[in-house]
Amino acid sequence: MRITSINGKRYILVIVDDYSHYTWVHFLRSKDEAPAMIITFLKRITVLLQSPVIIIRTDNGTEFMNQVLKVYFDSVSITHQMYSVRTPQQNGVVERRNRTLVEAARIMLIFSRAPLFLWAEAIATACFTQNCSIIHRRFNKTPYELINRRKPDILFLHVFGAICYPKNDREDIGKLGAKSDIGFFIGYSADSCAYKVYNRRTKKIMETMNVSFDELSVMDFEQYSSKPGLNSMTSG
Template identity: 25%
Template sequence: MTWLYLVNDRSVVFSVFRTFHAEVTNQFGRSIKRLRTDNAREYFSQSNGFQEFLSTRGIIHQSSCAHTSQQNGVAERRLRSLLDGTGTLLIQMGVPKTYWGDALLTARLLANRLPSSILGGSSPFALLHPQHDPFPLTPRVFGCVCFVHNLGPELDKLDPRAERCIFLGYSRTQKGYWCHSPRLRRSFVSADVTFFEFESYFITPHEDCPAVLDSNIPLPRLALPDPIPSPSSSPPLPVPESCMPSPFSAPPLSVPPSSTFYEPSSSLKAPEAPPPAPTKTYQRKSKSTSHQPPPAPSASQPEITTTSSQVPVDSPIASRTRSHSTAHPISSVVSYDSLTPMFQSFVSSLSSVFVPQSLPAALDHPGWSAAMDLEMEPFRPIIHGIWFPFHRELGPSVAAKFTTSNTYLTGQLSALRRT
């Protein structure tokens, strides 16, 4: 346990010691056996009555040898710990050194309440005062901004009800916070205080952390070297805006070898990036009666500028318009790279499956014709001679009644049985 007294002059050491001796005797019922100090004159002066006070009470006064501070190691190490804590409290919130006394008292209060392994995880304050709460008030950040509420009757209706102060510690004799107002040059001890623990009284936020609080700091711009033209007699051709690379995963467009562009210096060339994965696009199914599946989608879809008379029917919708040109084709944003290989194979097979749009197209396709024959095979013994093969001569109106749907087929067979 550490007791700390702040004095203005060393001549009052004797009076401070008498106060401490009376407190220990009255509060703990103990007597002081030994007093160990350095060789300061105020401890050995005969005029102030210090030695006479120690002799009459049987207190042995021990002193260290001259210029041998290591003999008083316990006090020196404790003082070093308190000074480290004091500096931490002052630097953390930018408190001036003029408030070192309040910071030292706060560091002593916290040190007495810290658990120690020597004491079995307990604190010195808990051993001396087991019936008292170590923190009757919630601990606050030293040096933060606080507002002491003033509800006195002398205030006018329009007067402020709080005073902006700096938090400097805790009162020993009152259950309140010790606050000081530099504007009024007055100190307050109050329990009705509002704290802003993340705001320092002496440091503005922009001075404390400008990089975090000021989001409008301009970013540095990198100076690029001047482009060096390639040796060619022809002037460089401008690149059209529609041919600029898209920010998505579309593959780069091929450039004719005859075009000439600015090339950076060989020492400044960046490493070539790997080519992006090819993208896949959907295509509308063909409405013709052809049995062959449409061609597989191309790996890239460049810009389209053409007329409808030059575009085949199997082309995408965007290419079948009368005159179409876009700087952002759909192939730049449609990609199946995030799909698993199994789903990629399934999606790719959707465009290769031929779906007939009429009955003659289905009969001409060997796969669809075989599927209809396989589905009608179980019903041949029931129909007997009623079943007859499908032919084109029946026409769409008659052949449409004989579909491969199980539901319609069951109803048709029931009607045939009743006849």
């Protein structure tokens, strides 16, 4: 991405399960982080799904074609298949998902009037929502259900950019202090059953379950110099 995220990330790593079409997104500061990220993901997903990864398909970029990944793939008997960088149709599922996620995130940022440095949160939220809502034609189930073997809880979903009120957990607020801060909903925790909120007071992202939502009010992010526009967010 042309604009660095609030956490200093510039690149998106999109991983799609060929069976379920479940999608994971990871964000990188540089492409050099890709090998370690991929190895960590493969170890975690093998344990989570109790099933070994047999084949990985990537383009032949240096972030995938390197000795670190080759040694790891050989050690766990993973077959690495490659397709040409200039022939994305060879890996159409990932390419389509990448475009869909970026376009969805762009629209979410525009309509919530969120600052562009929240692009990574918008993409992650779009990914989670699509995993829970898109129906796999072959199985007539969502990717979430195919991976987790249960239906997603749609009541857990909220509108990106919605005004919300996370509980104020400061110890110095006193008896008359505000019990809640004002924030904007920007996604779901990757590690727990919690929401990600951009706290307007601290200008930081927090994860919490102690939050109430007001999705009927007009979204009103503070205006920043980098305002989202139709052509200002492109993947790179």
